[in-house]
């Protein structure tokens with residue numbers, strides 16, 4: 049089943065008052081994401097990946113084009129704050145820097161409590177406490193190690209695990225993960241990626257992985273989309289993209305990945 053449809057999506061940024069400068073960050077891209085599918089959006093810095101994610105997350109309006117989630121045009125049909133909240137429960141973001149997702153003045157419990165509130169469950173209730181314990185256990189965290197702590201008291205890996213625990217509570221249909229392991233200790237990366245795979249296997253959660261790392265994309269994705277200067281220049285299964293890349297840029301990306309054929313260690 050198709051979950052997300054992106055059609056002819058374009059974003060043009062304009063800057064400057066007197067001499068207007070136009071940057072075509074995303075240039076007429078179209079793709080679908082199916083239920084339970086893990087798709088990587090791979091490209092160099094400035095290729096338009098984050099701009100694409102922000103439009104899908106309904107944080108940034110497109111210049112033109114349509115984004116449909118479960119058949120609903122997210123920019124036309126979502127009108128009220130409540131509808132937007134419901135959308136963000138279904139389409140959830142996990143960002144590159146887990147520290148930025150936390151408010152330094154509050155303990156980390158808040159990110160889980162906010163999720164419980166979204167679900168209409170009181171955080172202090174027995175059900176709320178039980179769910180938090182289950183969520184932490186799902187991501188391999190011991191409650192006593194993290195609850196009541198401030199974000200700076202946890203490691204980057206622990207902070208990102210907590211963001212995935214939040215996903216476990218909300219059970220979104222689609223996760224947009226923007227470079228989710230690039231700021232995490234190399235030894236921890238495989239374990240964090242595995243948690244996204246577990247969500248896919250256990251709950252059919254679809255994921256869009258935004259990354260510049262073709263090696264990572266190869267091992268985690270059902271499909272890879274290569275983005276270059278705002279356009280999707282290659283799209284297909286990892287083997288298709290790697291064995292018969294269509295665009296010169298994809299070939300260059302592949303040349304720069306010497307460890308691609310080394311299996312990821314989970």
Ligand SMILES: Nc1ncnc2c1ncn2[C@@H]1O[C@H](COP(=O)(O)OP(=O)(O)OP(=O)(O)O)[C@@H](O)[C@H]1O
Nearest residue numbers: 061063071073091092093094095096097098099100
């Ligand atoms: N708010 C903005 N105003 C003007 N130009 C912008 C803005 N945000 C992004 N851009 C430009 O749009 C283009 C695409 O940027 P975007 O952040 O989407 O790329 P990216 O592939 O996500 O890069 P990175 O991997 O570095 O995050 C770049 O040329 C960038 O400079």
